[in-house]
Amino acid sequence: MSTTATRAQQFREFAEQGDHQGFEDLWLERLDAAPAEVDSFIEGGDALASQGQFEKAGLYLSMLSPVLLERELYLEALQVLRKMAEVAPRERGLRHGLLTAYRGLYADDPNLETFLQMCGVADGKDLKAAVAQMGIFLCMKEGAYLYHPGGWHAGRISEVDADDASLVIDFDEKRGHRMSMEMAAKKTDLIAEDDLRAMKLDRLEEVKRLVEDDPVELIRCGLRSRRGKATLRDLRDRIAGDIIPTKSWSRWWQKARGKVKAAGDITITPGANPTLELGEETGGYAEACLRDLGHLPTDARRVRYFRDLMKEAPAHEDGIPALVGVTANLVAAAPEMSTADRISLSFLLAEAAQKWSEITSHEELSPAQTLRDHDAAVKALPSIPIAGHRVAAMLQIKQFEDVDWPALCHRVIIGGAAESADHCLSDLLREGHTQVAEDSVNTVADRYRDHPRAFTWYVRAARGDKLPAGVRRDRNPVLLEKSLVLHSHLDKEAIRLKDLKPTASDESKDLAATLAKVFPLKDYGFVRDSFTEANESEAMTLAALLRNNRSLNSDLRDRMMAHMFRTRPEAAKFDTDTSAAASDPMFDTSIIYTTERALQARRVEHEDVVNNQIPENSVEIGRAASYGDLSENAEWAAAVEKQSRLSKLAEELAEGLQKARIISGDVQDGTEGNVTLGSRVSLTDTQGRHHSYTVLGPWDVDAKRSFISYLSPLGRALVGHEKDETIGLDVAAGHVEYTITAIEDGLEDAERSAP
Secondary structure (H helix, E strand, O other), X not given: OOHHHHHHHHHHHHHHHOOHHHHHHHHHHHHHHOOXXXXXXXXXXXXXXXXXXXXXXXXXXXXXXXXXXXXXXXHHHHHHHHHHHHHOOOOXXXXXXXXXXXXXHOOOOOOHHHHHHHHOOOOOOOHHHHHHHHHHHHHOOOOOEEEEXXXXXXXXXXXXXXXXXXXXXXXXXXXXXXXXXXXXXXXXXXXXXOOHHHHHHHOHHHHHHHHHHOHHHHHHHHHHOXXXXXXXXXXHHHHEOOOEOHHHHHHHHHHHHHHHHHOOOEEEOOOOOOEEEEOOOOOOHHHHHHHHHHHOOOHHXXXXXXXXXXXXXXHOOOHHHHHHHHHHHHHHHHHHOOHHHHHHHHHHHHHXXXXXXXXXXXXXXXXXXXXXXXXXXXXXHHHOOOOHHHXXXXXXXXXXXXXXXXXXHHHHHHHOOHHHHHHHHHHHHHOOOHHHHHHHHHHHHHOOOOOHHHHHHHHHHHHOOOOOOOOOOOOHHHHHXXXXXXXXXXXXXXXXXXXXXXXHHHHHHHHHHHHHOOOOHHHHHHHXXXXXXXXXXXHHHHHHHHHOOOOOOHHHHHHHHHHHHHXXXXXXXOOOOOOHHHHOHHHOOOOEXXXXXXXXXXXXXXXXXXXXXXXXXXXXXXXHHXXXXXXXXXXXXXXXHHHHHHHHHHHHHHHHHHHEEEOOHHHHOOOOOEOOOOEEEEEEEOOOOEEEEEEEOHHHOEOOOOEEEOOOHHHXXXXXXXXXXXXXEEEXXXXXXXXXXXXXXXXXXXXXXXX
C-alpha cells in the first residue's frame, strides 16, 4: 500500500473512532511535511463528512487550501476547494480561494472571466452548483464531444462564442445546431474522445478496424460509453449493428472473451450475461480467473467454472498458472463443500492431473475416495453440478466389491437423478435384472406423489422415447393427468411448508418449476398428444384439471388450454361438476353477483384508476420522456408499461361493473332450505372437524371472515343442497366430503361487515 493510501486510512480510522486529537495531530503533521499529498487530505475530509461533521471537514480543508495557493499549486488547490464546496459550501474564504485557483490554473483561457460570472463563482450564492457547472463549461472547447440523450446522439463542438455564452455543435442527427452553454450543460453529457459514441461519430472506420485488430480496445471504448461498467448485453446493444453485424456478435464475442478476460484493466464476472468493468491495472489472466472464482456465489458454480476453465485456459499464455491457482483454491475449500460438489470436483481434479503435470492429484479428493460412502453418494446424485459425473459416479460405485448393484440401482431410479436413472435402468435390463427394473419403474409411476423427482424424470424419459423396451410406459393422457395433480400438490406443499421447513419448501418449489417445464416441450406436444389419445372420459378429466388449476402460471395454463381446445374443441363443453349448480341460472357468465358493500368498493376502485392513477401516470410518462433517448429510458418504459396495465385494469373493472347484480331477496326466492347466495353454511368433515362459510360473490371473498365465492369449487358444490346432505369435492390432495349441519342467512351480516 502506498504512503498516501496509508495516511488516508489513518485519517479514516481516527474519524471513525472519534479520535479528534489524533486526527488533528496527523493533519497538522502532514500539512507541514507534505501539503501536496491532497488525496489523503481529501480522504480525511470525506471521512469526517461521512460522520456528519461537515463544518469540521470544511475547517480542516480551509487550513490546507491557502498553503497550496501560496505555493502556486493551483491544480491541487482546486481539488481541495472543490471538496470544500461539496461538504462545506459556506466556509469562509472558499469563494476567494476558488477565484484564485481558477485564475492561476486557466490564465490563458480568454473565456475564463465570462465563465466565472455565468456559473456564479464570482458572485453567486450556491457555490456547490457553481463549481459543478464551472467544471462542465471549462471542458466545452472546440473539438470536444457531447452526447444528447434526447435523440440527437453524439456531437462535436465546432464553435464556442463566450460573448453570448453559446456553442455550435455538429450532432450526428442535427448538424450546425446552436445551443446556449447553460442549456448544453443541462441537456447534454460531455464524453471523452475515446468514448465509443464519440468515435462512431467521425471515426467509424477506425472503430471497425478494432473489431479484428484490437477487440479489447473496442470493449474498453464501449465501457467508456457506459461510464466504465456495463453488462455484456448493454455492450452488444452499443456495438452490434453498425460496427459488428448483429448475427456475428456471438461468434465474435466467443473469440474475444479470452483476450478481454486477460486484460489487466477489465474485470469480467462469470455467467451468460456478465458484468464488465473498466478500472485500474489489476493483473493478468491468472489473477482474473481467481477474481472470477471469488465472485461466484455457490460451490456448484465454482466447480462448473473450473470445468469451463480447463477448456479455455490452454489458449492463454498464463493459462496453466490460472489453472494451478484455481485448483489450489478449490482444494482448500473442498472440506466445506457438499458431497455432490465434492464428487464433481474429484472427477475434474483427476482429469486435470492427467493433462497437466503442474497440477498434482489429491488422494483424499479422488473419485474412489469421495464415493466410498455409497448412501451419501446416492442421495447426492440429483445435485451433482455436472451431469456427466452422475453417470461416472455410478460406474465408479459399481467397481466396489461391497455393492448390491441391483438394489442400489433401484434406489437411484426412485431418487430421480435423470442421467443416473437412465444408466441404471438400462444396466439392469442388460444384466438380466428385469424384475428389479420393472418394480422400480412401477414404483415411480404408481407412487408418483411419494417420488416426485423420479416421476418428473419418468415423464421426460417417456416423452423423449428414452424408456427401454420392456418397461412400463403410461399413456400420454395418464401422464398428463398425474403431472397436473402432482404439480398442484407440490405447489400447495411448498406454501404449506414455507414457514416450518424452508428447505422442504425450496425443494418442492424447485420440483414444481422443473415439472412445469415439461408441459411446453416441443410446442406443447405433450398436451396435444394427451388430448388426441384421450377417450371422452379422460378428456373430461383433463379439461377439468386444467380449467380449475391454480398452481400453474396463468400464462402457461392459458396456453395449455388453447392447445387443448384446438385438439379437442368439444372439451370446452366439458364440466365434471355434477351438482345442481351445473345447470343453475345463477352461474350465467354474463352476471356477477355481489353484495352492495363489495359493489361500492369496486366502483371506488374503478373511479380511482380512471380519475387518479391513469392521469397521474400520464404525467409520469411525459416527465420520463423529457429525459430523452427513449430506447434507453428505463423510467419511460416502466411508465408506459404501467399505463397499459392500468388501462387493462380499468376495462376489466368497467366490464365487471356492467355485469354486477346485487344479492338480494329476489335472487334468493325459491331457494328456501337450500344453500344459495348469502347462505351461512356450517359443515362437518369426515374427521369430525367443524367449518363455517358464507357463500357470496367473487368480489366478497375474505378468508378472515370465511366468505367464499359461489364460483369456487366448494361454493359450486354447496349451492342447491339442503341440511344433512353430504357433498363430495375433488381437490389436489384427494377426495374430501362434508356434511351440511346448518344453513342460515348470512347476507345481513356480510353487508354490515367492515370493508
